[in-house]
Amino acid sequence: MQALKKTKQEVVAEFRSAEILEAARRVFARKGFEGASVDEIAEAAGLAKGTVYVYFHSKRELYLAALKQGLAALMTETGRNMDAAPTAAEKIRAFMSTRIRYAEAHRDFFALYQAEFGNIHPACLGRVFKNLYQQQLQAVETALDQGLADHEIRSVPRDAAAFMVCEMTRAWIGRRLLGWSRATADEDVDFLFDLIWKGLAAGSGRARPGDVSWIVH
Amino acid sequence: MQALKKTKQEVVAEFRSAEILEAARRVFARKGFEGASVDEIAEAAGLAKGTVYVYFHSKRELYLAALKQGLAALMTETGRNMDAAPTAAEKIRAFMSTRIRYAEAHRDFFALYQAEFGNIHPACLGRVFKNLYQQQLQAVETALDQGLADHEIRSVPRDAAAFMVCEMTRAWIGRRLLGWSRATADEDVDFLFDLIWKGLAAGSGRARPGDVSWIVH
Amino acid sequence: MQALKKTKQEVVAEFRSAEILEAARRVFARKGFEGASVDEIAEAAGLAKGTVYVYFHSKRELYLAALKQGLAALMTETGRNMDAAPTAAEKIRAFMSTRIRYAEAHRDFFALYQAEFGNIHPACLGRVFKNLYQQQLQAVETALDQGLADHEIRSVPRDAAAFMVCEMTRAWIGRRLLGWSRATADEDVDFLFDLIWKGLAAGSGRARPGDVSWIVH
Amino acid sequence: MQALKKTKQEVVAEFRSAEILEAARRVFARKGFEGASVDEIAEAAGLAKGTVYVYFHSKRELYLAALKQGLAALMTETGRNMDAAPTAAEKIRAFMSTRIRYAEAHRDFFALYQAEFGNIHPACLGRVFKNLYQQQLQAVETALDQGLADHEIRSVPRDAAAFMVCEMTRAWIGRRLLGWSRATADEDVDFLFDLIWKGLAAGSGRARPGDVSWIVH
DNA sequence: GATGAATGAGCCTTCATTCAT
DNA sequence: TATGAATGAAGGCTCATTCAT
Numbered sequence: 001m002q003a004l005k006k007t008k009q010e011v012v013a014e015f016r017s018a019e020i021l022e023a024a025r026r027v028f029a030r031k032g033f034e035g036a037s038v039d040e041i042a043e044a045a046g047l048a049k050g051t052v053y054v055y056f057h058s059k060r061e062l063y064l065a066a067l068k069q070g071l072a073a074l075m076t077e078t079g080r081n082m083d084a085a086p087t088a089a090e091k092i093r094a095f096m097s098t099r100i101r102y103a104e105a106h107r108d109f110f111a112l113y114q115a116e117f118g119n120i121h122p123a124c125l126g127r128v129f130k131n132l133y134q135q136q137l138q139a140v141e142t143a144l145d146q147g148l149a150d151h152e153i154r155s156v157p158r159d160a161a162a163f164m165v166c167e168m169t170r171a172w173i174g175r176r177l178l179g180w181s182r183a184t185a186d187e188d189v190d191f192l193f194d195l196i197w198k199g200l201a202a203g204s205g206r207a208r209p210g211d212v213s214w215i216v217h
Numbered sequence: 218m219q220a221l222k223k224t225k226q227e228v229v230a231e232f233r234s235a236e237i238l239e240a241a242r243r244v245f246a247r248k249g250f251e252g253a254s255v256d257e258i259a260e261a262a263g264l265a266k267g268t269v270y271v272y273f274h275s276k277r278e279l280y281l282a283a284l285k286q287g288l289a290a291l292m293t294e295t296g297r298n299m300d301a302a303p304t305a306a307e308k309i310r311a312f313m314s315t316r317i318r319y320a321e322a323h324r325d326f327f328a329l330y331q332a333e334f335g336n337i338h339p340a341c342l343g344r345v346f347k348n349l350y351q352q353q354l355q356a357v358e359t360a361l362d363q364g365l366a367d368h369e370i371r372s373v374p375r376d377a378a379a380f381m382v383c384e385m386t387r388a389w390i391g392r393r394l395l396g397w398s399r400a401t402a403d404e405d406v407d408f409l410f411d412l413i414w415k416g417l418a419a420g421s422g423r424a425r426p427g428d429v430s431w432i433v434h
Numbered sequence: 435m436q437a438l439k440k441t442k443q444e445v446v447a448e449f450r451s452a453e454i455l456e457a458a459r460r461v462f463a464r465k466g467f468e469g470a471s472v473d474e475i476a477e478a479a480g481l482a483k484g485t486v487y488v489y490f491h492s493k494r495e496l497y498l499a500a501l502k503q504g505l506a507a508l509m510t511e512t513g514r515n516m517d518a519a520p521t522a523a524e525k526i527r528a529f530m531s532t533r534i535r536y537a538e539a540h541r542d543f544f545a546l547y548q549a550e551f552g553n554i555h556p557a558c559l560g561r562v563f564k565n566l567y568q569q570q571l572q573a574v575e576t577a578l579d580q581g582l583a584d585h586e587i588r589s590v591p592r593d594a595a596a597f598m599v600c601e602m603t604r605a606w607i608g609r610r611l612l613g614w615s616r617a618t619a620d621e622d623v624d625f626l627f628d629l630i631w632k633g634l635a636a637g638s639g640r641a642r643p644g645d646v647s648w649i650v651h
Numbered sequence: 652m653q654a655l656k657k658t659k660q661e662v663v664a665e666f667r668s669a670e671i672l673e674a675a676r677r678v679f680a681r682k683g684f685e686g687a688s689v690d691e692i693a694e695a696a697g698l699a700k701g702t703v704y705v706y707f708h709s710k711r712e713l714y715l716a717a718l719k720q721g722l723a724a725l726m727t728e729t730g731r732n733m734d735a736a737p738t739a740a741e742k743i744r745a746f747m748s749t750r751i752r753y754a755e756a757h758r759d760f761f762a763l764y765q766a767e768f769g770n771i772h773p774a775c776l777g778r779v780f781k782n783l784y785q786q787q788l789q790a791v792e793t794a795l796d797q798g799l800a801d802h803e804i805r806s807v808p809r810d811a812a813a814f815m816v817c818e819m820t821r822a823w824i825g826r827r828l829l830g831w832s833r834a835t836a837d838e839d840v841d842f843l844f845d846l847i848w849k850g851l852a853a854g855s856g857r858a859r860p861g862d863v864s865w866i867v868h
Numbered sequence: 869g870a871t872g873a874a875t876g877a878g879c880c881t882t883c884a885t886t887c888a889t
Numbered sequence: 890t891a892t893g894a895a896t897g898a899a900g901g902c903t904c905a906t907t908c909a910t
Contacts, residue, residue, distance in 0.1 A: 009872090009873090009910095012873085013873085016873090032251075034249070034250075034251030034252065035251065037899080037900060037901085038900075038901065038902085039899090039900075039901090047874080047875090048874065048875045048876060049875085049876070049901090049902090050874070050875055050876065050877095050902090050903080050904085051873080051874055051875070053901090053902065053903080054872095054873065054874070054875095057902095058901080058902080059900095059901065059902090114335070118331070118335030154415075156408075156412065157408070160392075160398075160408060161412070163388070163392055163397070164385060164388065164389070164409075164412060167384070167385070167388035167389075167391075167392075168381060168384070168385060168388070170388075171380070171381065171384035171385070171387075171388060172381070172384075174384075175377075175380055175384075180376075180380070181377070191373075191374070191377060192381075195373065195377075195378070195381060195413075195416065196412075196416060197416050198371075198415075198416040199412070199413060199414050199415040199416025226890090229890095230890095233890095254882085254883060254884085255883075255884060255885085256883075256884090264891080264892090265891065265892045265893055266884090266885090266892080266893065267885095267886085267887085267891065267892050267893060267894095268890080268891050268892070268893095270884090270885070270886080271890065271891070271892095275884080275885080276883095276884065276885090443869090446869095447869090450869095466685070467685075468683070468685030468686065469685065471903085471904060471905085472904075472905060472906085473904075473905090481870080481871090482870065482871045482872055483871080483872065483905090483906090484870065484871050484872060484873095484906095484907085484908085485869080485870055485871070485872095487905090487906070487907080488869065488870070488871095491906095492905080492906080493904095493905065493906090548769070552765070552769030588849075590842075590846065591842070593831075594826075594832070594842060594846075595846070597822070597826055597831070598819060598822065598823070598843075598846060601818070601819065601822035601823075601825075601826075602815060602818070602819060602822070604822075605814070605815065605818035605819070605821075605822060606815070606818075608818075609811075609814055609818075614814070615811070625807075625808070625811060626815075629807065629812070629815060629847075629850065630846075630850060631850050632805075632849075632850040633846070633847060633848050633849040633850025660889095660893090660894090663894090664894085667894085688878080688879065688880085689879080689880065689881085690878090690879080690880090698895080698896090699895065699896045699897060700880090700881090700896085700897070701881090701882085701883085701895070701896055701897060701898095702894075702895055702896070704880090704881070704882080705893090705894065705895070705896095708881095709880080709881080710879095710880065710881090
C-alpha cells in the first residue's frame with residue numbers, strides 16, 4: 001500500500017509536470033521565452049504561480065525541459081524511422097517526413113524549436129544548443145555517409161550537406177506552421193525531398209515520374 | 218534662410234537618426250529585442266535616453282526601423298546584382314552571393330534578420346513581416362519564372378522554390394554567423410548554389426567541373 | 435492503558451517538540467529570524483515542513499519558543515548559582531560566570547539571545563520582550579539590593595546598575611562569540627567582573643591582588 | 652549658466668538622496684533590514700518605488716548608505732569632542748556624551764546602529780562590519796593609551812576595555828531609546844561615566860562629590 | 869499525527885515611457 | 890531639440906501557511 005500510494009503520488013506528480021510542460025509549450029510558442037510570463041503559464045496550466053516553481057526551479061529550466069522533452073520524442077521517432085529505411089535517399093526522406101508529420105501533431109513544440117534553432121542568439125540555450133543540434137546533424141550525417149559509400153549521392157561535404165538537410169526541413173516546417181503551404185504533408189515531403197535530392201536544374205529526370213503532386217500552382 | 222536652416226536641421230536629424238539606428242542594430246544584434254534596453258542603445262549612440270524617443274516613438278518602432286533600413290539596402294543591392302545577371306542560374310547565384318557578402322559586412326543587421334525571419338513569433342513584426350518577406354520572395358520568383366520559361370530549371374512550384382532559395386541562403390548565413398563554416402564566402406556561395414541547383418543525387422555532372430572548393434573535408 | 439498510551443504520546447510529542455526546537459535554534463542562529471525558512475528548520479529536524487506546524491502554529495511562535503526555552507534553562511541555572519553565592523560581589527560574579535559558560539555550551543541559543551536582546555526592534559518579541567528581560571534584571575537587582583544593604587557596593591540606582599551588569603555581560607559574550615577574545619572563559623569572567631566592580635580609575639586596589647589574568651597584552 | 656544649472660540639478664539630486672536616506676532610516680529603524688520593503692521606504696519618502704533605484708542600486712546599498720552616513724557624522728563629532736578633551740577621563744566622557752546626545756537627535760540612525768552592531772549576524776554587513784566597528788574602538792583605545800601612560804587609569808587590556816566602553820555606551824543608549832530611562836541625557840552620561848570609571852565597589856570616593864543626579868530612585 | 873503539494877501574497881528589481889526643463 | 894529624473898507596471902522568485910491524504 002505504501003508502494004501503491006507512492007506510485008499514485010508519482011503519477012500525480014508526473015501528470016502535473018506534463019500539464020505544466022504542455023502549458024509552457026503553448027505559451028512559449030505564442031510569446032517566446034522573454035515574452036512569456038510564468039504567471040501566464042501557470043494560469044494556462046490551471047495552477048497557481050507558486051506551483052510551477054514546485055516542479056521547475058526557474059523559468060529557464062521550464063523552457064528547457066519543454067524543449068528537451070519534445071526534442072527527445074522527436075529524435076527517437078526520427079531515429080526509428082530512419083533506421084527502418086534501407087537507402088540513404090529513403091533515410092533522408094524519412095528524416096523529413098517524420099519531422100513534418102511531428103510538427104503537424106506538435107505545433108507548439110515546433111514553434112519553440114523554430115525560435116530556438118532558427119536564430120543565432122545564444123541567449124537561452126548557449127552551450128546546450130550546439131549539443132542538441134549536433135545530435136540531429138549526426139543522424140543525417142550517418143545517412144549521408146552511407147549514401148556516399150553507396151555512390152547514391154554525389155561528393156558533398158557531409159557536415160554542410162547535413163546542415164542543409166536539417167535547415168531545409170526546418171524552414172519548410174516553418175512555412176507550414178505559418179500557413180503558407182496549401183499542400184498536404186505528404187505532398188510537401190515529396191516536394192522537399194525532390195528538391196534537395198535533384199536540385200533545381202533541368203535535365204535531371206524525375207525520381208518518380210508519376211509524382212505530380214507539386215505542379216506549379 | 219529658413220529653408221536652408223530647415224535643411225540643415227534635417228541633415229542633423231537624419232544623422233542622429235542614422236546614428237541611433239546603427240547603435241540599435243548593434244545592441245539588438247547582441248541582446249535580442251527583449252534583452253536590449255533603450256538605455257543601452259542610447260548610450261551606444263552617445264545620446265541620452267530621452268533623445269531616442271525624440272526620433273522614434275517606441276522601442277519597437279526603433280527595432281523595426283533598424284530592420285527595415287537594413288533590409289532596404291540589402292534588397293536594393295540584391296536587386297541590382299540580380300538584374301545584372303543574364304540567366305536564371307546566375308540570378309539565383311547573385312541572390313545568394315549578395316546576401317552572403319552583405320551578411321559578412323553587416324553582421325549586426327543579419328543577426329536581427331535571422332532573429333526575425335528565422336522563427337515564427339509574430340511578436341514583433343506581425344503584419345509587416347509577410348510584406349517584407351514577400352518582397353524578397355518576389356525577386357527570386359521572378360528569376361525562377363525566367364528560368365522556367367527558358368527551360369533552364371525544371372518544373373517546380375515557383376513560390377515553394379523561391380521560399381527554399383531564400384531560406385537555404387538564410388540558413389547558410391546563420392551557419393557562417395555561428396562560425397560553423399571555415400570556408401571563404403566565395404566557396405560557400407559555390408557550394409550553396411551547387412546544392413540547390415543540382416541537388417544531392419548522384420549522376421548530375423558538376424556545374425563547373427573545375428570547382429573543387431568544397432571537397433569533402 | 436488509555437492513560438499510559440496518552441503518556442507515551444506525550445513523551446513522543448515532547449521529544450518531537452524538543453527536536454524541532456533544537457533545529458530551530460541552530461537555523462535561526464545561523465540565519466536570523468527572517469533569513470531562516472521553516473523548510474530549512476524542518477529539514478534540520480529531519481521532519482517534513484507540515485510537521486513543524488503540528489507543533490508550532492507559526493514561524494514566530496517557534497522562534498519564541500526556542501528563545502524562551504533556552505532562556506528558562508539559563509535563568510534556572512543562573513538563579514541556582516547566584517543563590518549559592520553569599521555576598522553580592524560573588525552573586526554578580528556568579529551571574530556573569532554562569533552566562534559566559536552557558537553561552538559557551540549553547541552558542542546557538544546565545545546567537546538568538548544576542549539578536550533579540552541586542553537591538554531595539556520590537557519586531558519579534560514586542561510585549562513579551564520586556565517581561566523576559568525584566569526577569570533577568572530582577573535577579574541582579576536583588577543581588578544589588580543585598581550589596582547596597584551590606585554597604586558592599588556604593589550607592590547606585592539599582593535598576594540602572596542591574597541593566598549595566600546584564601548588558602556588559604551580554605556584550606562580553608558577544609565578543610566571545612565573535613571570536614574577538616583569546617582568553618579562557620575564566621579569565622574573561624575575572625576581567626569582566628573586575629571591571630564592573632572596580633571601574634577604570636586608578637587608585638582602587640585590586641580586588642584579589644594575586645589575579646593577573648588580564649595583564650595588558 | 653551651465654554651471655549654475657548643473658549645480659541646481661546636483662542640489663536637487665542631493666536633496667532627493669538625503670530624503671530617501673532619511674526615509675530609509677525611518678523605515679529600517681522601525682522594521683529592520685529584512686522587515687522593511689523598498690516600497691515602504693519609497694512611500695515614506697513620497698516617491699515612486701522606481702525612483703529609489705535611481706539613487707541607490709539596491710536595497711542593501713541603501714541600507715549601508717544610511718548606516719554609513721550616520722556613522723560618519725557620529726564619528727566626526729565624536730572625534731572632535733574627544734580631541735578637545737585634555738585627560739583620558741574627559742575623553743571617555745566625551746565619547747559617551749557625544750553618542751548619547753547624538754542618539755537623542757538621531758533616534759532612527761541609532762536604531763539601525765543598535766540593530767547592526769548589537770548582534771552577531773554577519774548577515775548584512777559582513778566584512779564591512781568589523782572595519783566600521785574597529786574605527787570606533789580605535790578612538791577609545793587611543794584615549795585609554797593616554798590614560799595608561801598618565802597613570803590616570805589602571806592597568807587593563809586596552810582592546811577589552813575599549814570594547815566595554817563602546818558597548819556600555821551602546822547598551823545605555825539602547826536603554827534610553829527604549830524609554831527605560833527617565834533621567835536627562837546629562838544625568839545618564841554622569842551615571843554611565845561614573846560607573847565605568849569607578850566601578851561598583853564601595854570605598855571609591857565620588858568623582859564629583861556634588862553630583863547627586865543618580866540617587867537611587 | 870505526519871506529510872508535502874498547492875497556494876498566493878509579497879518582495880526586489882528592471883525598464884519603457886513621459887515630461888518638465 | 891536634448892536631457893535624464895521620475896514613474897509604475899510587470900516579472901521572476903520565495904516562502905509561510907493550509908489541507909487533503
